[in-house]
Amino acid sequence: MLVIKDIYIRKLLIFCKGKMKKHLKAILLYLTITLIVMYSWFHYGLIYGGGDVGLPTYTPQRVLEIISKPWWSETAPGFPRPLSLAALPAQVFFVLLQYIGLPAFGIQAVVFGILLFLMGLNMYFLARDFLGAEKESIPVLAGLYYMINPYMMVMIWHRFAHGSFFLTASLPLLLLFWKKWIKEKKVINLLIFILISVTLSYMFTTIAYVITLWILLFSYTFFEIFVPWKDRKYVFIVMSYSVIGFVIWLLSNVWWILPAFFVFPALASAQHSVNETLSTLIAISKQSIIPYSLAGLNPFYLFYENKLSDTYMNKLFLFIPWIAVTFIFIGIFFAARKKELFFFASLFLLAVFLAKGMAPPLGYFYPFLFEKFFFLGLLRNPFEKIGPLIPLSGSILFAIGFLNLANFFWKKKFLLGKAFIILNFGFFFGIYHWPFWTGTLLGTLEKRNFVEVPKYYQQANEWISSQNKKGNILHLPIATSDSFIYRWQYGYSGPDPNILFFASNPSLSVKFGLPSLDNALSAFDYIDKFSQIEDKEYLKKLLRTFNVRFIVLHNDINWQSSGVQSPEKIGRNLDMMPFLKKQKEIGELIIYEIDESSFLDKIYLTTSFNKITEDQNNANPSFGFSRSDLLPPIATLETPLSKQVSEENSLNELSQIRILPDSPFYILKFFKEAIQKISYEKPDENIYLELAGKKLVEINKIQDKNSNKSISSQVKQYMLYLDKAVDKIFKDGLISGDRITSDTLKIIFGRHRVVLGQIYQKAKDEDKALVNQAVNTLKDREIRMNIQPINNLKTEKELDTYNRRVFRFSVLADGEYEILMENSKVIPLYSKNLNQISLQIDNDIFSRSAQAKDNLISFGNVFLKGGQHEISFTKQNSINLVKNSQDEVELTSGQHVVNTYEIKIEQLDPDSTYILSFEYWIKKGSNPTVKVMQDSDPINYLAADMLNKQRSPQFMEPTRLDAYNKYWNSYQLYISPRKNTSTLSFQIISIPWDDCKSFLLKSWLCDQQEVRANFQKPSTIVIKNINVQRILDNKLFLKDLGNKDLVVVNQSPTNVIFKKKNPLVYEGSFIIEQPSNLIFNETFNQGWELILSKDGKNHLSPNHFIANMYGNGWFLDRSGSYHFRISFAPQKYYYIGLSIGAVSLLSLIIVCLFKQISRRKI
């Protein structure tokens, strides 16, 4: 046995030696490039991170633990991420490198190096296979081009999406062995194909790359079948082998496909709508027009953002990529004449055609496909997803074109031609790709994406681990999305890395892009506003609901740029909470611990839980948890400031028609409508709304022409169109949260209302009922879309129909309710302290006085019957918030410096809208500029000049320059501050006069301060009547005062004894004496199953519902002693998939061995 083994090894060595010798030139070239590039990128001894991927090579062991399950419980409160399973084989390799003892940057360097080397080498092998062994230089050059080209530099390396590294490295080899499989039909080729696909399956963490891979492979299969056409038998054979290959690929990858199949579609549809996908496609397609996609350029990074320096805007740098495209076209010319190479010519054109997305020509098949097949929405960025096929096909064409031209010049001994070739080679591979050689492509020219994680993270983790306690770690401030910006030595901007640093307990630090869950988590965005006295119980409840044990306060966060609350303010609040103990201060981190009596475990029993629904919570997430005794509105409506729909013009403002039903050309209208219906609609368009409007115009014209003519069929048609239009509005997601987002739609429906009224007036008696029905239908749809209140708005007392805020409540039972408004601090800001404010409650108008109560404003009680009710008030402006406002202020700038008048707002409420108004007179010079300064203005902490930190205000604009009126002008600004703002001031700035650009022909010289200074003169402005007012737009709530069924019983939940058997299985037991709810505080998902055992019998609990707005709950209606098991069902698909994958791979190996042995016997 040993002898046989020895012989095989020796044979293998000889074989490798022979092969190596043949390919030595290529291997050496790619290896040298790889070593140079890796040294250039990593000689600083630092890792690169951030972007879309974070730090996958920082702690491979920890990443492996997290991604080895379809459900990530480590990112509390848990989230399904089945696609990450595909990263397992690569992650195991990273762990091996960690075990060898490589530091984090070493692991990254080795991985990047291998992938870069493989890109070149694999392309070399592919080109060699297609071209044959005699033309060695073409494959070598093809490999070089595949490693270094504009697409790879920007879209792969700079973009830093690891899935695309693996895809581009493996595509050439996958195509090579697929080709060998369907042509040579040897099982060994299929086996190698499968092994490559499984080993480098990291690429499938971006699921769209499955489509990219199979577009490539099926294109080749198609090519093999038809080019040239042989016979039907051949088609059958190739198709059979392709199907077998595809099925075996599916089976061997089923371990990540199966869990993804069961979890991903529901998740994707919850996270993205067709409308959103199309909007992205349209926006992206503008960046992938033919001039960009043909050359593989991404204008966003290269030209708009100048990420790799503004050199790329230089004319020479704009020209260089076209050198490569020229060679590719020459390559196409040669390849089109050879059977073997024709595939690459056609693939290049196909890749460009698909990667350009919706851009012309002929790009409109994309929206049709996206609407019909939701899963194709994965390709909403075609240039990124299908784009890798451009360099793949372009490499061989480039090499053919380049070398054919070079041969031509060398043969003709044409010196200029030779110089042209050498120069182009140097320009393209050297100068154009200098960020690739220097490493500045990983980040920006000014700042590479280096990451150095501060040591105190490790110490904090060690301390928390040493406590050995259950519960989640809440990281504050909590992210507004899934990423953060830190003020570390080299900075960090990317996915939140806390999950990697804190290994002992799950980390709750980010939002997930799932509206329901994010809405629940956004309650933490209000922590800095919680009052120590009034809200402490609410905060405790919130922490218990999310199973929080520790809080880690990150003072090292760039909170302004991250758009989160100030850690300092959160810290002040946390310090005062009696149930929290400040346990440790480590570096920039402060660790708090919730006391044992306040901690609530992950699984517990309760008779009551938070019943607030997702819709209700839209009103204010913090109330969802903290004030469960309050009933939030189910919808909020706002009426415009003034009349927006004119009675006289409404008809003319609808789309007009020329042809009436009695015209012989009326049939053409049907034809036009048919075309309009099949034509593409932009996401913000609604053809049925337009057709409904036209129908109203048509009815009106018919009535004007012949008042006796029946209009019933047209009215029916209108109602049909109206329903379709409303359905589309909902489908497009234009009703976001609790309100319609488009003011234009409100106006259009308003016009319909007016015109329908006019039609009703003119209608014959027999048509009146139908028109009335149409009016009611319209009103009903408007109520459904939250455009119209249910009750007509009255104009009594101070109330007007305009500038009104209407709150719609759903009251469950008859009873006495207290009307409450949020934020009692605003009472003194309004005239008469909000006494005698007029409220319209359904159809009645009441005058109510405000009374501060528990941080809320009470407007007394009202008796309401079960059902929907509306309460509204007119939005009024507060008194002037500007103290010491002088009559007139004259502001003169210096010759070179600005002069600023600052208006500070005290006791700012960031959830409000403020109006700044003043009058100004430009005595001389420039018109004043208005700037809004907030403490939340993002600051660039890494700016070179630390004294003059770059701040980005939310608003900074010059006032309007009235060319006619040179005296007093008025100015008004409405602004809603950022949610994380606590101090705000308005600045009115007088800027020096500067007419540099009107004097100098070379206007760019004016960008230089020393030049500009020569043209500057002082400006003088006068301002008066400065007013800052707050708009009363506070939310209303109802509090049930009598109905005991609705009042939450504050019964303490009972902890349940349970054990975490494995990351996704919990087992335990409990005894209940009355019907109860078992609450499991992990994100709600249908995949979570509760199996109850009672008296030796197992049964699946069917009453699964959302508890606490995000978690899982099961209603248990029978008392008794239970044993339970909660598990995540899709996990079993992973195990089934692993078994299927292993069996199919093993079977393939056995078949392969069997074939080899039988061949040897023959």
Added chain:
Amino acid sequence: MKKTIATMLLFVVLLGFFLLFNSGFRLDSFESLFQSFIFTLLTLLLIFYPWLKKVFIIFSLILFILMVIFFILNFIPIANYFGSLAFGILIISGLFYLPKILKKGYI
């Protein structure tokens, strides 16, 4: 007469096809309409005079050169117009090589 009607019908069908895929039947962009019209005309010409495909490919290459010039001069919308027209012509003309490709496997 029959041939004229057939040609007219073919023109309408092709125009519909190109309008659908080039502008989603939206008639609000002149550039897109013009492009669809050019593609239709070109396809029609190629159906009746297939030998023109080489001429059109050369024409598309000239348009590509114009695209590059405008691109370097930073007139991106014009470059896009020439580029997309050129690419469309190239694809359409290329498709007329299909019979030869299917027969021989190359051009």
